[in-house]
Amino acid sequence: MSAIFSPPRQASIYPALAVLALGAALPYLLHGGFQLRLAMLVWIYAILCMGFNLLYGYAGQISLGQQTFFAIGAYAFALLQLDLHWPAALAFIGSLIVCAVVALALGVPLLRLRSHYLAMATLAFALIFYGVTTRWIDFTGGSSGLAAPPLKFAGAPLGRMAVYYLVLAFAGVALLLHDFVARGAIGRALQAIRDDEIGAAALGVDVIRYKLRVFVLAAVFAGMAGVAFTIVSLRVDPSMSEFHVLVTILTIAVVGGLGSRFGALLGAAVVIVLPQTLVRFGDLETLIYGVFIVVFLVFLPNGLAGLPDRETWRGVATFLKMNRGRS
Amino acid sequence: MTAASPLLRVENVTRRFGGLVAVDGVSFEIPRGFVVGLIGPNGAGKSTMFDLITGVRSASSGEIHFDERRVTHEPTHMRSSRGLARTFQIVRLFPGLNVLENVLLGLHPKFPDGLWRSLLAGRARMRQEGEARARAMTLLEFVGLAHRADDRVGELTLGQQRLVDVARALASDPKLLMLDEPAAGLNDAETGNLAAMLSGLRQGGLSMLLVEHDIDFIMNACDRIVVMDRGVKIADDVPGKVRADENVIAAYIGRRAAHAAH
Numbered sequence: 001m002s003a004i005f006s007p008p009r010q011a012s013i014y015p016a017l018a019v020l021a022l023g024a025a026l027p028y029l030l031h032g033g034f035q036l037r038l039a040m041l042v043w044i045y046a047i048l049c050m051g052f053n054l055l056y057g058y059a060g061q062i063s064l065g066q067q068t069f070f071a072i073g074a075y076a077f078a079l080l081q082l083d084l085h086w087p088a089a090l091a092f093i094g095s096l097i098v099c100a101v102v103a104l105a106l107g108v109p110l111l112r113l114r115s116h117y118l119a120m121a122t123l124a125f126a127l128i129f130y131g132v133t134t135r136w137i138d139f140t141g142g143s144s145g146l147a148a149p150p151l152k153f154a155g156a157p158l159g160r161m162a163v164y165y166l167v168l169a170f171a172g173v174a175l176l177l178h179d180f181v182a183r184g185a186i187g188r189a190l191q192a193i194r195d196d197e198i199g200a201a202a203l204g205v206d207v208i209r210y211k212l213r214v215f216v217l218a219a220v221f222a223g224m225a226g227v228a229f230t231i232v233s234l235r236v237d238p239s240m241s242e243f244h245v246l247v248t249i250l251t252i253a254v255v256g257g258l259g260s261r262f263g264a265l266l267g268a269a270v271v272i273v274l275p276q277t278l279v280r281f282g283d284l285e286t287l288i289y290g291v292f293i294v295v296f297l298v299f300l301p302n303g304l305a306g307l308p309d310r311e312t313w314r315g316v317a318t319f320l321k322m323n324r325g326r327s
Numbered sequence: 328m329t330a331a332s333p334l335l336r337v338e339n340v341t342r343r344f345g346g347l348v349a350v351d352g353v354s355f356e357i358p359r360g361f362v363v364g365l366i367g368p369n370g371a372g373k374s375t376m377f378d379l380i381t382g383v384r385s386a387s388s389g390e391i392h393f394d395e396r397r398v399t400h401e402p403t404h405m406r407s408s409r410g411l412a413r414t415f416q417i418v419r420l421f422p423g424l425n426v427l428e429n430v431l432l433g434l435h436p437k438f439p440d441g442l443w444r445s446l447l448a449g450r451a452r453m454r455q456e457g458e459a460r461a462r463a464m465t466l467l468e469f470v471g472l473a474h475r476a477d478d479r480v481g482e483l484t485l486g487q488q489r490l491v492d493v494a495r496a497l498a499s500d501p502k503l504l505m506l507d508e509p510a511a512g513l514n515d516a517e518t519g520n521l522a523a524m525l526s527g528l529r530q531g532g533l534s535m536l537l538v539e540h541d542i543d544f545i546m547n548a549c550d551r552i553v554v555m556d557r558g559v560k561i562a563d564d565v566p567g568k569v570r571a572d573e574n575v576i577a578a579y580i581g582r583r584a585a586h587a588a589h
Contacts, residue, residue: 184456185438185459194423196421203495203499
């Protein structure tokens with residue numbers, strides 16, 4: 001028996017490669033240090049949110065502690081260099097391992113449970129971590145944080161461009177890994193867990209293990225973003241694990257589109273860059289920003305990444321028709 | 328493995344929910360290549376029995392052997408990878424995935440487990456994905472839904488969704504296919520279509536367990552029928568004998584007749 005209908009085409013790796021090519025060309029299209037810095041911030045938030053997207057958008061497990069893993073990665077990277085005098089490359093790997101181990105310790109008891117337990121426990125974990133970073137001053141530098149040593153190559157600190165390409169390399173690894181998961185059997189298994197855990201188990205998906213794996217992976221993504229942030233800002237402080245970082249993550253997820261391949265990237269680009277262009281509106285900035293979010297929630301539940309889907313346009317058409325009937 | 332050993336052996340299985348005994352010391356077998364029906368009035372314990380075999384719930388006492396192996400306390404996903412596939416009474420397709428992806432999930436145990444192994448598989452994984460897609464398409468053709476491969480499952484009718492559920496269960500090439508009230512909610516045409524398909528699978532030698540309300544449907548589809556009432560087994564025989572069994576008539580058909588007389 002052979003198939004008469006050929007299956008719909010498999011998603012390819014090329015869009016991800018195209019994004020990275022654009023990223024490589026970006027420094028030549030931008031003007032000045034501020035714009036380059038903004039571009040690096042977009043990549044950093046994209047890495048952070050790609051992990052969150054796999055965890056929440058694909059597997060449906062909501063963590064309110066991704067900003068904490070972001071900070072843990074950063075603190076571990078700085079402290080391994082400052083206190084243990086590890087070279088930067090080793091400290092980078094070490095900080096990812098720290099994030100994975102912490103996630104494993106949290107995830108093993110938590111992910112056996114369903115629904116809101118993960119959200120509550122990760123939120124509590126975030127509050128504890130914030131308390132420790134502000135109060136254990138000898139170790140963490142308290143609320144003023146730590147100064148991270150600048151990366152050096154052959155004795156000289158890295159230039160702006162070199163730092164940009166390093167951050168891009170991080171983002172590239174994250175993007176290809178995210179895309180690899182999203183396009184294949186693992187992504188399908190995660191989505192099945194999100195939609196129906198019992199159904200997924202009936203098809204042979206080891207639900208608890210997959211939930212644990214994606215939780216650890218998301219923590220490692222966040223840690224990688226934290227390291228990248230430290231390399232750019234040369235500072236680590238408790239504000240990295242503050243609530244506003246979590247709000248930014250959630251906003252990027254909504255604007256970009258949860259459970260989509262490039263939503264985190266699109267969302268990060270818009271949410272990081274847009275406020276900068278809104279500054280000229282002065283007091284209206286927050287208002288415009290708020291309206292923007294509401295418009296997204298109402299019209300584009302699948303975010304920017306959902307724009308090509310016919311369901312999105314059907315939704316908009318229904319909404320308009322509904323309101324025409326009312327007036 | 329001897330050919331004579333039954334594929335599934337349920338041995339003196341009991342399941343209690345607090346003070347309620349939903350399944351009380353039930354034993355039966357499914358020989359290889361047989362289609363066995365499990366029937367009984369509402370509250371007989373059929374669904375609980377089904378859950379105990381698939382591992383959604385675990386037995387309070389007794390043993391379940393599948394393919395020469397004791398699986399009584401194994402989790403669902405392990406029984407599934409041993410070749411025990413099921414469909415759901417209330418169709419449980421994954422709404423976030425399209426029709427093809429739903430069927431592909433049936434092939435999940437065939438893929439490398441986890442991120443490292445998938446990454447290490449490299450090119451082999453690409454080929455595997457291609458083969459899996461071709462197989463999933465073949466199964467969709469078998470149930471007559473190949474043209475809907477790219478659609479969201481929410482856009483299908485209930486009858487079509489049930490067929491996708493069957494295709495998905497078949498994807499893993501199971502040793503035993505368990506169907507939980509496959510005809511529930513289907514119209515006559517859809518039921519006829521489903522019956523024809525199951526009959527095709529039966530001729531192909533697939534072992535099946537069918538839980539069903541629809542008596543005519545099950546009488547024609549099965550080699551053997553197990554009847555349960557209030558948690559206990561009251562009959563276990565070929566369809567013709569079960570239909571004539573006094574206990575069965577009293578418990579099942581008789582009760583319904585009495586109900587109709589009111």
